[in-house]
Amino acid sequence: MAYFMIDIIKIYSINLRPVLKIAHHSLYNHSLKENHRFPMIKYELIPEQLIIENTCNENNFFSPGDIEDNVILLTHESNYYNSLINQKLERKEIRAIGFPMSQKLIQREKKIVQGTVECALNSIRFGISMNIAGGTHHAFSNRAEAFCILNDQAIAANFLIKKGYSKRILILDLDVHQGNGTAEIFRENKNVFTTSFHGEKNYPFRKETSDFDYGFSDGTSDREYLKKIKYDIPRLIDNFEPDFIFYLSGVDIIENDKLGRLAVSIKGCKERDRFVLNYCKTNKIPVQVSMGGGYSPLLKDIIEAHSNTFRLAQEIYF
Numbered sequence: 001m002a003y004f005m006i007d008i009i010k011i012y013s014i015n016l017r018p019v020l021k022i023a024h025h026s027l028y029n030h031s032l033k034e035n036h037r038f039p040m041i042k043y044e045l046i047p048e049q050l051i052i053e054n055t056c057n058e059n060n061f062f063s064p065g066d067i068e069d070n071v072i073l074l075t076h077e078s079n080y081y082n083s084l085i086n087q088k089l090e091r092k093e094i095r096a097i098g099f100p101m102s103q104k105l106i107q108r109e110k111k112i113v114q115g116t117v118e119c120a121l122n123s124i125r126f127g128i129s130m131n132i133a134g135g136t137h138h139a140f141s142n143r144a145e146a147f148c149i150l151n152d153q154a155i156a157a158n159f160l161i162k163k164g165y166s167k168r169i170l171i172l173d174l175d176v177h178q179g180n181g182t183a184e185i186f187r188e189n190k191n192v193f194t195t196s197f198h199g200e201k202n203y204p205f206r207k208e209t210s211d212f213d214y215g216f217s218d219g220t221s222d223r224e225y226l227k228k229i230k231y232d233i234p235r236l237i238d239n240f241e242p243d244f245i246f247y248l249s250g251v252d253i254i255e256n257d258k259l260g261r262l263a264v265s266i267k268g269c270k271e272r273d274r275f276v277l278n279y280c281k282t283n284k285i286p287v288q289v290s291m292g293g294g295y296s297p298l299l300k301d302i303i304e305a306h307s308n309t310f311r312l313a314q315e316i317y318f
């Protein structure tokens with residue numbers, strides 16, 4: 001009960017006027033070797049872009065606090081988490097992550113997770129809230145994979161349920177890669193419905209089973225992509241009747257993405273986001289958005305596609 005009160009006070013003291021709250025922290029842009037294939041700089045350029053073009057101002061951004069270990073342990077196994085924070089992961093476990101291990105990287109991951117948790121509380125208050133990072137859906141309960149160490153939306157989902165804020169959660173994962181970690185974490189959990197729309201031939205090559213999976217074929221274009229998601233998403237939401245949605249808005253579905261195998265245009269990707277956010281708003285279901293992947297060789301395309309999600313949130317909700 002004490003925790004519950006603190007959360008409520010926190011929600012109400014953040015801001016009484018409805019506003020798009022975006023989690024961001026200087027730790028998000030983690031320095032990597034110059035030729036590293038992960039476009040870390042996007043975590044700095046996107047907030048800059050949103051401010052320069054006047055989509056957002058400084059008041060839209062908040063710095064997440066510190067996450068408590070017991071919140072992470074609602075989702076991740078203690079053996080794994082202790083090995084991680086004590087930097088005792090085995091070499092092959094670190095190799096699977098794809099980032100060099102350091103204390104600063106662990107701090108970064110914890111900050112991002114807390115960002116998503118605080119966003120979820122903001123979403124309950126204002127309808128939507130977004131993290132300029134996160135969507136770490138390849139993190140399993142007991143292992144890390146593919147740039148994902150702690151599963152931010154899974155942790156926040158378990159937090160909402162544990163604290164009694166939510167009873168039925170739907171995770172809508174539209175990143176081009178299957179949300180294998182998320183599927184594993186909630187495999188036995190009837191209160192969380194996991195969905196993943198991804199490239200069938202994209203990583204991970206051995207897919208987990210989500211509550212709903214759909215694999216698009218290589219080269220899927222706007223028309224086919226949008227037709228499918230516009231048919232399935234309302235059906236899935238109406239059947240499960242969630243009281244909260246976590247949306248993973250990866251933009252690695254766009255045509256020139258280095259890792260994705262689909263061929264959706266930036267415009268089509270924007271239409272996808274518009275459809276999802278409109279559906280959540282119209283049905284009054286709070287939604288938290290984490291950014292997920294985007295690996296176009298053109299940095300401007302990554303920034304543009306992700307920025308569209310934030311622009312739409314402002315346009316649709318505020």
Ligand SMILES: [Zn+2]
Nearest residue numbers: 175176177293
């Ligand atoms: Zn991805």
